[in-house]
Amino acid sequence: MSQQPPGNIDSGVVLDGSYLAASPTPAEAVALAPRGAARASAIRGHEPVIIGTVTVLLFFVVWQGIGLLRDRSPDGLALGPFLFVPPSQLFLPAPLDIAKAFQAYVQDGRIWKDVAVSGQELAIGYVAAAILGIILGLLVGWYARLRYALDPFITFLYATPRIVLLPLFIIWFGIGVESKIAVVFLGAIFAILINTTAGVRNLDANLVKVARSFGASDFQLFRTIALPGSVPFILTGLRLGIGHALTGVVVGELVAAQFGVGQMMAVAGATFQSSKVFAGLFLIAGAGMLMTFTLQRLEQRFQAWRPKPN
Amino acid sequence: MSVAVKLEARRVAIKYRRQSTGLDLVAVDGVDLRIDDGEFVSIVGPSGCGKTTFLNAVDGLIAIESGALVLDGREIAAPGPDRAMVFQQPSLLPWRTVTGNVLYGLEMQHRGGEESRKTAARLIDLVGLEGFADSWPSELSGGMQQRVNLARALATDPELLLLDEPFAALDAQTRETMQQELLRIWGATRKTALFITHDITEAVYLADRVIVFTARPGRVKLDVRIDLPRPRDLRLKREARFIEYERTIWESIREEVLRTESRAQVA
Ligand SMILES: Nc1ncnc2c1ncn2[C@@H]1O[C@H](COP(=O)(O)OP(=O)(O)OP(=O)(O)O)[C@@H](O)[C@H]1O
Ligand SMILES: [Mg+2]
Secondary structure, eight states: OOOOOSSOHHHHHHOSHHHHHHSOOHHHHHHHGGGOHHHHHHHHHHHHHHHHHHHHHHHHHHHHHHHHHHHHOTTOEEETTEEEOOOOTTTSOOHHHHHHHHHHHHHTSHHHHHHHHHHHHHHHHHHHHHHHHHHHHHHHHHOHHHHHHHHHHHHHHHHSOGGGGHHHHHHHHOSSHHHHHHHHHHHHHHHHHHHHHHHHHOOOHHHHHHHHHTTOOHHHHIIIIIHHHHHHHHHHHHHHHHHHHHHHHHHHHHHSOSSSHHHHHHHHHHTTOHHHHHHHHHHHHHHHHHHHHHHHHHHHHHTTTSOOOO | OOOOEEEEEEEEEEEEEOTTTOOEEEEEEEEEEEEETTOEEEEEOSTTSSHHHHHHHHHTSSOOSEEEEEETTEEOOSOOTTEEEEOSSOOOOTTSOHHHHHHHHHHHTTOOSHHHHHHHHHHHHHTTOTTOTTOOGGGSOHHHHHHHHHHHHHHTOOSEEEEESTTTTSOHHHHHHHHHHHHHHHHHHOOEEEEEOSOHHHHHHHOSEEEEEOSSSBOEEEEEEOOOOSSOOGGGGGSHHHHHHHHHHHHHHHHHHHHHHHHHHHO
């Protein structure tokens, strides 16, 4: 078999939510069968989306319900022996409150400036981390001497939560976008670098033998075996990097910034505008989901050769 | 007129330095062998006797300790385009299609290009994979993957084809089909072939000569010429002459296995 890193990479990368959701249990299959195979398969094809949408909608309905309950009977609702007291709006705003706060945020125009600033920090920091992380990871993975030379630094920085470097970055780069770009970059690069390195080093011994047997040079070995073999690792690194990058943007702006979604959240939090904090949270989550989705598209393109689950 | 000698092994010894103990392990010692041009030779022997080791040395993947290994009059020092190996595991590049895999050896030898695509297409047909040229390895059965493995080796048009138990992982039916296919392909190309197997029937059925290795350190114990007409078909396996060959070889291997077992008991 190809591709066996420390731990099985095949399962590591392929096993995500969509894989689990795609295979119906026998009980479901039986329940669907009598209604006609064509209809059953049409439903099953969209099952992941349908079920997911329903649970999310249900979640928001219940959440909003708590808000409505608060408006109706602020003193609480007796449920048999228990008294359910809905949390105050400051503690937990309802979805419609958040939507209203979001609307106000859009209307006063601040949102564009914030999104532009945060987006810039995220994009520049993350893209730079991706490019440098992949290139450096490939080199460090391939050249053992370079690895020996850089390993202490990589280990040191990887072991340090990079966010603690923020005070230094603010001294060095000021409270503008630069300090945030730096923290996003450092936050994301190590996941990408370390995974890429692991991917290059994870050579399939059988394939190396094939390459050597056909007289492949070191460079050919790198290009035809090591590089394609490391693609799944690189994609995993890129995906992990997204989380680190988003953390960098938000925390960076929470600490010190003039603009940005994180900065907006910090101000809103300090002034007890919890709806606005939630609005920012959804904005950040949306950005993360968008990036992850884009990356999944990329994965599908790069990994057409992977065996399909089912 | 005598046929040219293709491969000659003279007192070949191969050692491994074992990482676990730091001691040397002599895998083969004193292999003497001559293989003529166009001959199909099978090698059998007890497990661990050094068959794969010897084949790897012929391919140039590992160096020999002493003796001489001569191909077409030149000492073997490294892998070369005059040899190609069919590995026990299909060992296909999962990110290359069937065509991409068949082209792999040619690309490594800088012989890619338009002509090579035609070669690949022809070989894919030859090994019976019409219609699968653009499939990924993960979409093929084990037998089909082994056919690609074979086509990949044939694509470089080697002088000497090295096969290390290529059908060991296949089920009995697929295995017989592949044996017949191999004979058909070999009949069409007449390459010199060195074929390792654990299956005595397979060894006799395919080969002009069957060589039995001793237990480790491996050395040639028996060299049997198989005088059976070609083209061969599977009914041959039921004939008395065939069974007689099998018995001779079986006895020889058994003797080796018993010898090592008794040696192990003494120790
Ligand atoms: N890389 C290695 N390092 C150390 N010892 C090895 C190595 N490869 C093989 N050996 C040893 O060399 C001996 C011969 O191994 P080899 O793989 O050539 O046997 P074989 O005849 O092909 O066996 P089998 O029929 O089971 O495939 C064995 O005892 C094995 O343990
Ligand atoms: Mg072997």
